[in-house]
Amino acid sequence: MTTLDRGVVRLDPHSLRVKRFSALTTMVLPLLGTVVAVYLLVTGRFTAVDIWLLAGMYCVHIGGVTIGLHRYVTHRSFKTTRWMQDLLMVAGGMAAQGPLLFWVATHRRHHRFADHEGDPHSPNLHGAGWRQRLRGLWYAHMPWMLSEESTRWSVFAPDVLRDRRLVAHHRLYPYWVLAGLALPALIGFAASGTLWSAFTGVVFGGLARIFAANQASWCVGSICHAFGRRPFTNDDHSTNLWWVAVLTFGEGLQNNHHAFPRSYRHAVRWWEPDLSGWIIAALGKAGLVWDLHTPSPALVSKRLATAEKTGKD
Numbered sequence: 001m002t003t004l005d006r007g008v009v010r011l012d013p014h015s016l017r018v019k020r021f022s023a024l025t026t027m028v029l030p031l032l033g034t035v036v037a038v039y040l041l042v043t044g045r046f047t048a049v050d051i052w053l054l055a056g057m058y059c060v061h062i063g064g065v066t067i068g069l070h071r072y073v074t075h076r077s078f079k080t081t082r083w084m085q086d087l088l089m090v091a092g093g094m095a096a097q098g099p100l101l102f103w104v105a106t107h108r109r110h111h112r113f114a115d116h117e118g119d120p121h122s123p124n125l126h127g128a129g130w131r132q133r134l135r136g137l138w139y140a141h142m143p144w145m146l147s148e149e150s151t152r153w154s155v156f157a158p159d160v161l162r163d164r165r166l167v168a169h170h171r172l173y174p175y176w177v178l179a180g181l182a183l184p185a186l187i188g189f190a191a192s193g194t195l196w197s198a199f200t201g202v203v204f205g206g207l208a209r210i211f212a213a214n215q216a217s218w219c220v221g222s223i224c225h226a227f228g229r230r231p232f233t234n235d236d237h238s239t240n241l242w243w244v245a246v247l248t249f250g251e252g253l254q255n256n257h258h259a260f261p262r263s264y265r266h267a268v269r270w271w272e273p274d275l276s277g278w279i280i281a282a283l284g285k286a287g288l289v290w291d292l293h294t295p296s297p298a299l300v301s302k303r304l305a306t307a308e309k310t311g312k313d
C-alpha cells in the first residue's frame with residue numbers, strides 16, 4: 001500500500017458537510033467583512049487605529065502561519081520554549097486556515113507529492129490547455145479546501161498527535177479564531193470607548209485582515225507553483241515570486257523552500273525577501289529559539305550549479 005493509499009481518506013457525508021461549512025465560513029465571512037471595510041474606507045468612516053489594527057493583525061496572522069504552523073511545527077526547522085510555542089500556535093490559529101493537525105498533515109502531503117498525483121493543492125494536475133491551467137490555478141487557490149478527501153493525521157502528522165500540548169491547540173482552534181476577532185475589537189474599544197470603534201476594529205483587524213492575509217497565503221499554493229523563477233531543479237513546479245514573498249514574509253520563495261524544506265530560512269541569498277527567516281534568526285540571537293536548521297552554503301552553491309548546468313543541457 002502506498003503512502004497515498006494509506007494517507008488519504010474519502011470523508012463520510014456528515015464529516016464532508018462539517019468540513020465544507022467551516023471552510024466556506026472562513027472564506028465568505030472575511031469577504032463580506034472586506035466589502036464593509038471598503039465601504040467604510042470610501043465613505044471616510046474609519047480612524048488611524050483601524051488601519052494600524054489591519055496592519056498589526058496582518059503581521060500577527062502571517063507570522064503565526066509562517067513561523068508557527070509552517071516552519072516550527074510542520075518542518076521542525078527550529079526549537080523553542082513552551083510559552084513561545086503557545087504564542088505561535090495562538091497566532092497561527094487566529095489565521096483561520098484550519099485546525100493545526102489539518103494544516104500540518106495537508107502541508108506535509110503537499111511536500112510529499114508536490115505537483116504529482118496526491119498533492120492536495122497543485123495547480124498543475126488539471127490539463128495542459130489554457131482553460132485547464134486557469135481551472136487548476138483557481139482550484140489550488142481556494143476550492144481544494146472543499147475536497148471530498150481528507151489527509152490522515154496518523155500518517156502525515158503522528159508526531160503532532162503524540163504532543164498533548166499541540167493537540168490542545170488543535171482542539172482550541174475555534175477559540176483562537178474568535179480571539180483573533182475579539183482582540184482588535186477590544187483594542188478598538190479601548191482606543192475610543194465606543195461600540196462603533198469595537199465594530200470597525202473587528203471589520204479591519206479581524207475580517208478584512210483574514211481576507212487579505214489568506215488571499216496572500218493561498219497565492220503560495222497557486223501562483224507559486226505556476227509562475228516565477230526556478231533557481232533550483234526540484235521534482236515539482238515550485239517557483240520564487242518576490243511580491244508574494246514580501247506579502248507572505250518569505251513563503252513566496254517556494255522554489256527555495258521545496259529545495260530545502262527543513263531550512264528555517266526560505267531565502268538562500270541575502271537580498272531575497274524573507275521576513276520570517278530574519279525574525280527567526282533574531283529570536284535565535286536572543287536565545288528564544290535554537291537548533292535552527294539551514295543548509296550549508298556549499299550545498300546551496302552545489303544545488304544552484306547543478307540547476308544551471310541542467311538548464312544549459
Ligand SMILES: [Zn+2]
Nearest residue numbers: 110238254258
Ligand atoms: Zn509548495
Ligand SMILES: [Zn+2]
Nearest residue numbers: 107111257261
Ligand atoms: Zn513547507
